[in-house]
Amino acid sequence: MAVVAAVEALHYMKTNEKLMLSVQELIDCDTQNFGCRGGYSETALEYVQKHGLSSESTYPYMDRERILGCKKNKEVAAKISGFVKIMSPTEESLEEAVARQPVIVRLQCPKSFNDYKGGIIDWPPALPGEELFLHYVLIVSYDTDSNGVKFWRFKNSAGENWGEGGVGRLRRHVADKRGVLGIFMYPAMYPVLDS
Incomplete structure (x- = not known):
């Protein structure tokens, strides 16, 4: 969640556009971390650098872990070039x-x-x-x-x-x-x- 908040803040600073990004995408798709049990910010940032993040509205928070797997054909709302x-x-x-x-x-x-x-x-x-x-x-x-x-x-x-x-x-x-x-x-x- 801290990684998502950091990317949202960076996106706002660069575009002046407020955007809520998908925590659920990191839970489902960042298989190098531990889903709802947490993980490491460096690994999550590497995922966002490689794949970008969907918006919260297109990939909503479910408060559960990888029930349906990683949603395919995600629409990227924000990207980073690194960290x-x-x-x-x-x-x-x-x-x-x-x-x-x-x-x-x-x-x-x-x-x-x-x-x-x-x-x-x-x-x-x-x-x-x-x-x-x-x-x-x-x-x-x-x-x-x-x-x-x-x-x-x-x-x-x-x-x-x-x-x-x-x-x-x-x-x-x-x-x-x-x-x-x-x-x-x-x-x-x-x-x-x-x-």
């Missing part, structure tokens, strides 16, 4: 990228992440013995609150009832080089479209 991995895991390199466009990051989340209601998340990457799950989100901007606390604003795939209307905030510029929820433990990435 960029941010290989330097620093606050500054992510800030530089996010200043240009939304960026996909992978977080290490405790179960309590699902219950987040708002505020700036300042959790360490992992507590001893804590069960974590990997989760991709889309960093859409960064800012500083009225108390001077710097944060990342991210879009989550959990819907409008999660967090602050489907959006969350992570503290930035923390002492731990891994970042809050391990934001810098894996390369961040974003799609590109050659002009």
